Amino acid sequence: MSRRVVVVGAGPAGLCAAAGALRAGAEVTLLDAAEDPGGQIRAWPGFERLRDHVLGHPRCGWWPETSVWSIERAGAGAPRVHVLRGEIDAAGRDRHVLRPDALVLAPGAHDRVLPFPGWELPGVSTGGAAQAFVKGEGLALGDRTLIAGSGPFLLPVAASLLEAGSRVQAVLEANPAATVARGWTRRPWELASQTGKAAELAGYAALLARHRVPYRTGRAVIEARGDGRVEEAVTARLRPDWSVVPGTEQVAAVDALCVTHGFSPRLELPVAAGCRLRAGAFADVDADQRTTAPAVYAAGEITGIAGAPAARTEGLLAGWIAGGGPPDAPEAVAVRRRRDRARAFAARLAAAHPIGAAWPGWLRPGTIVCRCEDTTYGTLRSTAADDSAHAVKLATRAGLGPCQARICGPAVAELLPAGNPHHRPVAQPIRLGELAKPPVENPGRKESAR
Amino acid sequence: MSPVRITLDGEPFTGRDGQTIAGVLLASGRRSWRESPSGAPRGVFCGIGVCFDCLVTVNGVRDVRACRRRARDGDAVTTQSRAGEEAR
Amino acid sequence: MRVVVLGAGIIGAACARELALAGCAVTVVDRGRPAAGTTAHGEGNVLVSDKGPGPELELAKLSRELWPAVLDGDPDAAGVEWDAKGGIVVATTAAGARALTEFAGGQRKAGVAAEDLDAAALAAAEPHLTRDFTKAVHYPEDAQVQPAGAATALLAAAVRAGAVVRTGCEVLGAVRRGGRVTGVRTSGGTIGGDAFVNAAGPWSGRVAMRLGARLGVRPRRGEVLVSAPMPPTVFHKVYDADYVGAVGSGAGELQASAVVESTRAGTILLGSSRRRAGFDDRIRPEVLSVIAAKALRLFPSLAGVPVMRAYGGFRPFVADHLPVIGADPHLDGLWHATGHEGAGIGLSTGTAAVLRDLMLGRAPAIDATPFRADRPAAQSEGEAP
Numbered sequence: 038m039s040r041r042v043v044v045v046g047a048g049p050a051g052l053c054a055a056a057g058a059l060r061a062g063a064e065v066t067l068l069d070a071a072e073d074p075g076g077q078i079r080a081w082p083g084f085e086r087l088r089d090h091v092l093g094h095p096r097c098g099w100w101p102e103t104s105v106w107s108i109e110r111a112g113a114g115a116p117r118v119h120v121l122r123g124e125i126d127a128a129g130r131d132r133h134v135l136r137p138d139a140l141v142l143a144p145g146a147h148d149r150v151l152p153f154p155g156w157e158l159p160g161v162s163t164g165g166a167a168q169a170f171v172k173g174e175g176l177a178l179g180d181r182t183l184i185a186g187s188g189p190f191l192l193p194v195a196a197s198l199l200e201a202g203s204r205v206q207a208v209l210e211a212n213p214a215a216t217v218a219r220g221w222t223r224r225p226w227e228l229a230s231q232t233g234k235a236a237e238l239a240g241y242a243a244l245l246a247r248h249r250v251p252y253r254t255g256r257a258v259i260e261a262r263g264d265g266r267v268e269e270a271v272t273a274r275l276r277p278d279w280s281v282v283p284g285t286e287q288v289a290a291v292d293a294l295c296v297t298h299g300f301s302p303r304l305e306l307p308v309a310a311g312c313r314l315r316a317g318a319f320a321d322v323d324a325d326q327r328t329t330a331p332a333v334y335a336a337g338e339i340t341g342i343a344g345a346p347a348a349r350t351e352g353l354l355a356g357w358i359a360g361g362g363p364p365d366a367p368e369a370v371a372v373r374r375r376r377d378r379a380r381a382f383a384a385r386l387a388a389a390h391p392i393g394a395a396w397p398g399w400l401r402p403g404t405i406v407c408r409c410e411d412t413t414y415g416t417l418r419s420t421a422a423d424d425s426a427h428a429v430k431l432a433t434r435a436g437l438g439p440c441q442a443r444i445c446g447p448a449v450a451e452l453l454p455a456g457n458p459h460h461r462p463v464a465q466p467i468r469l470g471e472l473a474k475p476p477v478e479n480p481g482r483k484e485s486a487r
Numbered sequence: 488m489s490p491v492r493i494t495l496d497g498e499p500f501t502g503r504d505g506q507t508i509a510g511v512l513l514a515s516g517r518r519s520w521r522e523s524p525s526g527a528p529r530g531v532f533c534g535i536g537v538c539f540d541c542l543v544t545v546n547g548v549r550d551v552r553a554c555r556r557r558a559r560d561g562d563a564v565t566t567q568s569r570a571g572e573e574a575r
Numbered sequence: 576m577r578v579v580v581l582g583a584g585i586i587g588a589a590c591a592r593e594l595a596l597a598g599c600a601v602t603v604v605d606r607g608r609p610a611a612g613t614t615a616h617g618e619g620n621v622l623v624s625d626k627g628p629g630p631e632l633e634l635a636k637l638s639r640e641l642w643p644a645v646l647d648g649d650p651d652a653a654g655v656e657w658d659a660k661g662g663i664v665v666a667t668t669a670a671g672a673r674a675l676t677e678f679a680g681g682q683r684k685a686g687v688a689a690e691d692l693d694a695a696a697l698a699a700a701e702p703h704l705t706r707d708f709t710k711a712v713h714y715p716e717d718a719q720v721q722p723a724g725a726a727t728a729l730l731a732a733a734v735r736a737g738a739v740v741r742t743g744c745e746v747l748g749a750v751r752r753g754g755r756v757t758g759v760r761t762s763g764g765t766i767g768g769d770a771f772v773n774a775a776g777p778w779s780g781r782v783a784m785r786l787g788a789r790l791g792v793r794p795r796r797g798e799v800l801v802s803a804p805m806p807p808t809v810f811h812k813v814y815d816a817d818y819v820g821a822v823g824s825g826a827g828e829l830q831a832s833a834v835v836e837s838t839r840a841g842t843i844l845l846g847s848s849r850r851r852a853g854f855d856d857r858i859r860p861e862v863l864s865v866i867a868a869k870a871l872r873l874f875p876s877l878a879g880v881p882v883m884r885a886y887g888g889f890r891p892f893v894a895d896h897l898p899v900i901g902a903d904p905h906l907d908g909l910w911h912a913t914g915h916e917g918a919g920i921g922l923s924t925g926t927a928a929v930l931r932d933l934m935l936g937r938a939p940a941i942d943a944t945p946f947r948a949d950r951p952a953a954q955s956e957g958e959a960p
Contacts, residue, residue, distance in 0.1 A: 109858075411523050470871065569805065
């Protein structure tokens with residue numbers, strides 16, 4: 038009997054993992070919370086061909102609208118995967134338990150946004166939100182938008198908004214030109230091997246130029262203002278450590294503000310599976326994408342923010358190995374080499390767009406840090422500084438709201454170190470009625486909703 | 488594409504088939520529909536189901552992420568907050 | 576007297592506070608952060624309703640009496656979230672009704688306020704509760720605190736009275752002189768003292784062993800579900816009558832009974848399970864499922880409420896279900912304040928007062944002999960640490 042491989046996430050990494058496992062002869066169940074595969078950005082080269090190959094494969098079961106709510110470690114084998122099938126956040130979805138021989142986790146990442154005064158105002162969103170609404174619904178989140186933060190991702194966000202007819206006022210990269218240029222031009226041979234990605238970025242740059250959208254480095258949005266919605270963005274020049282250069286503040290009238298300072302990997306599933314983290318930030322994997330948890334593999338952004346090209350090669354390799362493919366097969370060797378090149382390129386981009394340590398200088402005592410619970414910077418500061426009992430820290434509710442610290446976690450962890458911010462034993466909300474019902478029994482054979 | 492008619496607290500909104508509830512509301516110029524614990528308005532932030540800022544009640548079911556849920560013709564959407572009818 | 580309190584959970588914090596206020600030079604040692612173990616993983620129960628007549632109820636009554644006085648004027652009282660919301664115990668079967676009637680009757684004789692609720696009164700008190708019940712009793716003295724907030728407030732009060740807190744110090748062994756413990760070796764160095772209080776909760780059996788003593792305290796796993804924030808829906812601490820039976824049981828297999836209550840943040844806590852699993856901290860989905868099913872029997876209308884979090888912890892369990900408060904029978908200088916199972920938050924204030932009196936040679940407010948550390952249950956072999 039062939040190995041049963043469950044792949045969580047059908048973005049670039051997950052879809053490629055399914056392909057890799059199928060090529061190795063495994064029986065695959067591919068899960069995603071969305072209705073369609075492809076992840077957040079479906080327009081990658083070869084996507085449609087790969088999708089049709091994987092979803093149409095006789096050994097692949099495709100489970101759309103499937104949320105993993107718990108990963109249960111059980112003994113020495115692969116963990117059990119507890120899922121809900123049905124429309125997002127519906128009441129009365131079916132509970133299933135999958136018992137694979139190997140598990141590939143490819144849940145991806147979401148935008149990381151550092152807090153700043155007014156970031157909770159309606160009209161302030163992540164870059165990912167702006168892109169999702171353009172790609173998904175052809176909808177621009179505003180007519181007069183400003184894009185700010187750090188990283189190459191700001192460029193496709195700008196392109197999407199321009200495509201949807203928004204007047205993009207500027208793209209602000211918080212890092213100084215020197216840092217960005219150093220990262221982009223060092224070791225040009227790596228760039229040469231990633232010509233597709235470089236050409237894509239060059240295309241965005243040309244698009245901005247055509248629309249006369251300025252790309253300004255060393256400048257950030259440090260405050261959003263407005264009555265019930267964003268009306269103004271306060272921008273300022275930053276030093277390399279992201280401290281504000283006094284007197285450089287400018288006010289821009291906007292009706293939408295899209296901010297992204299990088300990406301946060303979605304780590305609750307690897308943490309639940311018992312995978313060790315690397316530097317507390319990413320799932321630790323070996324050369325074959327194997328995590329430290331038995332029969333659990335990881336691919337894509339949870340192993341390091343490296344973009345879709347790296348995610349695809351990681352997925353292929355993870356799926357191949359998880360499916361029982363020999364690690365020394367020629368195609369595995371080739372995929373490893375491609376993966377390493379893609380990762381090197383991503384490392385360059387990361388070096389070009391670091392997060393400056395002085396960002397908390399933007400905050401004021403009343404600035405909301407935890408959006409769910411309205412916990413302010415002042416509250417966190419007084420908690421962190423409370424040495425009346427030495428290490429005695431009064432509890433705050435930061436991170437305990439509905440998002441379970443997915444948004445504020447990294448920021449709170451910098452301000453108030455405590456615990457593992459990725460520990461979420463309930464990985465997605467499950468309604469009491471759904472939880473109370475016993476799971477639907479699965480034979481573990483091919484099952485498809487198509 | 489056929490139009491999708493939904494209501495938000497009784498007020499009608501019309502969108503296109505395939506749009507999310509958040510998309511229908513945003514396309515109509517509505518920016519916020521939830522109250523934070525301190526009573527401040529909130530709308531879409533992450534757009535991909537991570538931040539839970541856009542929660543609405545759909546046909547009586549609380550805590551539905553408006554940015555992820557497809558709008559269906561006739562959906563009765565209501566805004567929600569943590570405050571009750573009267574504080575206890 | 577120099578006292579070293581081992582454990583900065585709710586019990587250690589309460590003991591440190593009482594001893595420091597009584598003039599002792601107190602050092603509190605914890606291998607991690609304060610209130611990060613069992614204290615952080617409970618519901619914050621301050622209950623008299625779940626205890627039948629006997630020594631534990633006397634300790635509960637004393638504790639309930641002390642809580643308001645302890646919090647009175649405390650600068651951190653707001654974080655304690657003291658809420659004298661009252662408890663309601665509900666039976667849903669004929670047998671359950673008979674057992675609850677008898678149980679409540681015994682409690683009334685012991686001085687506990689226990690009021691029968693008819694259907695109309697119950698519906699008024701808890702509008703979302705099932706109408707399909709056979710008996711309901713209201714306990715107005717039951718209260719709730721935010722447990723980590725309560726422990727940190729007690730610890731801060733101890734510090735104001737001169738106590739010193741040392742975190743990140745794991746107890747490794749004892750320094751003995753002539754059959755007496757005169758110091759503890761910790762990962763952060765040796766700490767000397769005249770007396771040592773083992774307040775390490777479920778780990779107190781292990782701590783006792785490392786000090787060369789023996790204590791029959793074992794971990795008993797429990798899990799709680801946390802709902803998304805809601806408008807006020809549950810107004811008391813509501814639990815089904817099975818809870819009393821589960822607390823009193825020593826069976827190792829999974830037991831669950833419904834315990835449902837709201838918090839100030841708007842979340843609903845749904846408990847609780849009891850099982851022996853050593854220190855295995857994995858969350859078991861089937862245990863969460865059983866908790867949900869039991870809770871929905873009491874509150875069917877909560878079926879659509881999303882669970883956003885679950886947490887689990889270890890209760891310090893003693894075979895006879897009584898805490899251990901008193902001197903170690905074999906090792907001079909060692910004292911125990913532990914073994915409160917799931918009731919340590921509520922019982923902390925009374926425990927601290929009793930321990931202080933015992934250590935200072937005063938007569939405690941209640942008879943402390945049932946809690947002695949030399950009783951067979953407290954000296955039985957624990958699970959291998």
